[in-house]
Amino acid sequence: MWRLIIRNTLARRGRLALTLLAVLLGVTFVTGSLVLTDTSQRLLDEQFRTATAGVDLTIREAVAFDSAMGVEVARDPLPAEIVDRIRAVPGVAAATPVVRGQGLLEAGGKTIVPSGPSLLASWEPAPVGPFTLRSGRAPAADGEVVVDVATARQHRIGLGAEVTVRAERTARLRVVGLAGFAQADGLPNSTVALVARPAAQRLLALGTDVSEVAVVAADGADVQRVRGAVSAALGSRYEVSSSRDIAASSAAAAKNQVSYLQVMLLALAAAALLVGAFLIANTFSIVVTHRTRELALLRAAGATGAQVMRSVLGEALFVGVLASVAGTGLGIAVASGLRRLAGSFGMTLPGGGLDVTARTLVVSLVVGVGVTVLSALGPARRAARVAPVEAMRRTAAEGVAGRSGWGRTMIRTGAGAVLTALGLAGLAIVLAGPGSVVVLGGAAVCAVVGLALLGPAVTPGMVRLLGRPLAVTGVPGRLARESAARAPRRTSATALALAFGLALISFTTVLGASIRESAARSYTEAVSADYVVESARNEMLGGLPEHAYHHVSELPQVAVASRIRYGHWKDGQTTEALTAVDPATLSRVTSLHMVAGRLDALSDNTADNTADNTAGGIVLAANVAKERNLTVGDSIAMTFSRTGTRRLKVVGLLRDRDAQALSTSYIVSLDTYQRNYKEHVDASVFVKVADGVSDAEARKAIDGALADSPTAQVRDQAAAVAGRTLMIDQVLGLVTVLLMLTVLIALMGITNTLALSIIERTREIGLLRAVGMTGAQLRWMIRGEAVLVAALAIVAGVALGVAFAAGTVAALGRTSEATLMLPAGQLLLVVAVAALAGLLAGLLPARRAARLDVLTAVAAS
Amino acid sequence: MTLTETLTGKSPRTAVAALARDVVKIYGRGDTAVRALDGATLSIPAGRFTAVMGPSGSGKSTLMHALAGLDTVDEGQVLIGDTDLAGLSERQRTLLRREHVGFVFQSFNLVPTLTAAENIELPLTLAGRRADQAWIDELVEMLGLADRLLHRPAELSGGQQQRAAVARALAARPRIVFADEPTGNLDSRAGEALLGFLRHAAHELGQTIVMVTHDATAAAYADRVVFLADGRVVGELPDPTVPEILSRMAGLGSSARSGKEK
Known part of the structure; x- marks a missing residue:
């Protein structure tokens, strides 16, 4: 039997070649997506594990949640004295303060803007620090820096070169060493600048504070017990976590984006396979029609219907296996191409050796073979129904492919018509008003299946x-x-x-x-500012350094500068975003329409307006208020990373469209933001030019004021919209x-x-x-x-x-x-x-x- | 001389519609090579109904394909009217067929998706020429297809299909019409009607017709029968009758056998 199947398939290789190619492309897509996302996730895991490899425990400020929407929350620094308290805990072999933040690197007069973070950290020797010197020496004096090998190579920074680091403060530093990150030459899509601890504290304006303390437990000590002891010694303001947990949770945050990408890629792969399934079914259907005489002859020679069916399915299996194996191989090969493709559309993924897991291989093969065989099932069943007499009756296969009984056709057409009608009705309901996205999804499935059935009619x-x-x-x-x-x-x-x-x-x-x-x-419609200052980096929270706002607002050419910030908060398990505004100046650079209440009530910090002493007022987008059944005077519970759950009083409702212009449905004042967030980057600074100052003049002045914020960009309205x-x-x-x-x-x-x-x-x-x-x-x-x-x-x-x-x-x-x-x-x-x-x-x-x-x-x- | 010939001033009995001279056609190569035509020479007089007969394998279909410009020859010369087919490209041969040659095959003569009327006018529409409506109407009338014109081939009887094919072959007033076993799939009554019409077309309308057949009754409708054996023209019979044809064919069979014995 198998010999016949293989010979049949090979004899018809021309007819099956495109089928094979369709399955192959679909499987390539599946494999490529899986390999790429597996690799990215493994690389991220490794990266974060390496970062904390030599450390048992990490002490940081306690927060309600570590990260939101893939962004790790900013925490308050720790006082230096805490280090001694930790060292005194039994079982602690060493406690090392670590300073870490963002610091933009500038070399040869050019600012290096990686798509990932620009890390600025204190140099810590192993086992605490994950970086290892490849050449030169560690930074010791204030004016010295070590950069990662990858950045140095890419931007031709040699030992002894001078670079500028822009953090809270800016300094020119001399490169005394180049470092790698475990086996890698650096962190993916990042720049790394490592300086002596006091220099880091100075550049990040931390005073004597530190970002976190890394603890190495004494030999033989039980890490969990030490953790308990440190936690007890420090109290609940501080969070003592095992470094492994931190690595896992940081990796999880970073992997968030990758998993979105994975869902998207797999959905698209499914679409490709579905289209491929149509093609396979069609090809087999035609091939079976062509072979009617041959099949009838087989039947006349004594083959049972089941045997004929198996022979067609066997052919599909053969094609499926061949295509899936080739597709899997090709998928592994194109995974890095897919990575570059995602990168060219702004989705940066870490680079590195590819991961081919057993799961990937199994899924790819099963999907490829399964789709092929299932698609061939219909034609195979028709083949089984070919009667032996057709060997004599039909002179040539010139009939219409896939002829089936009248009854079947009617049922098919009827079902198709009903499903299509259902789909269109669902669509009409949604268009007319009451339907939801779920109804629409159902309608779409009905319409597609209905049309597929109705098609022939x-x-x-x-x-x-x-x-x-x-x-x-x-x-x-x-x-x-x-x-x-x-x-x-x-x-x-x-x-x-x-x-x-x-x-x-x-x-x-x-x-x-x-x-x-x-x-x-x-x-x-909502933003009436002449110019908007934003960061050129497409960061979730905006990423504009604070001094940009200060410099711009002090310009005599500027009448008003008003800034906004973004923050994440949690509503139970759901992560939401909010926008912080300056109620005093916002109305001069925007034209917002309040549905109820007042925007400037946000800054009323009277006892009456605040449900508790750290919270403030909040303005909600009208539809959110409606959905939550809230109105002016009610309050809403919001969980912030640093301050936990707070109740904010609703002081106004904003027209939906205007809320959209401000990016979120929850508007608070900058004061409220500062009380609940450690983040201090601006998202946008809206600028109104002073009377009598020309646009060109104002723009020149603003550009000048932003000279020391290389990532800040002045945008007119069109550019801001484009951004x-x-x-x-x-x-x-x-x-x-x-x-x-x-x-x-x-x-x-x-x-x-x-x-x-x-x-x-x-x-x-x-x-x-x-x-x-x-x-x-x-x-x-x-x-x-x-x-x-x-x-x-x-x-x-x-x-x-x-x-x-x-x-x-x-x-x-x-x-x-x-x-x-x-x-x-x-x-x-x-x-x-x-x-x-x-x-x-x-x-x-x-x-x-x-x-x-x-x-x-x-x-x- | 018929009425039509007098009116058009043609003297078809002296003109040659198509000519094959010393034609050789070889299929395959080396040991498996077959000389399908081996020096065949045949002249088709205009305005007459010629039948080509011969045992299977005698090369009669090959000769017809060569004369019709459907196939090229390896040696010798083929003329349609004054045109030598040897110098023509595939496209030129197609255009020549469209203008000057009509076909009736044994079966599958009509495009299934077109109506009878559309099929009849197909060569003209393909050439982008306007049909001579009066001529088409006359043909349709003579062939008794007037009430079947809007039907598709699947809705026509076998006889009607073949008559539509004849109408198509004659629609463009070709120099010559080739018919390959046109009655092979028909019952005897429908076959006789068709053959009667072909004879009528030659005699009354001056249409040159060449018919390949192995059926003596069909060949007897022709003005002349040409006999083929082993790729050569081995004889002819003017104004044939069925018994004459049958005896000649029987002789061909034995000569073919004796040829093999040599």
């Missing part, structure tokens, strides 16, 4: 309608239209695969454009590029289906050639059919994508500001690319058809 009509322009071009065009309409099941399956990919692309495009546009519009939508654009870009893969697979489907249908239509083509169709006309006919299938997919896909994007925008619009935006240019581009690709997909089959020998075609009777 509606395809002939659709094809004839869409093919009208093609038909007026002449007989080849008419024939193209007719042959697409003649095999509705095949045409609809081929088109649906492409439609699915195009639907995803247009959905992303429209949704992205809508979100982007609403964000841009609400910002432009805010950058993230959306990057994610959209990455998703679109990856979705192109599904489109590519779908196009291979068109090529494959056409190539196979040409084999079926050999005699018809021969006849046409005999009565005078030229090779050019024939090629045009096949290409026309390919374009027609693409057109069908474009209509269905774009309509579906846009409709569900509209539904999503409507659903989102109830909780935040979102208006539908149809990016006509981009959608046209999608349409044009798909049509052109359809034309390309037809090239190969068209050439093959034109090369068919007229005589063999005629004689094929």
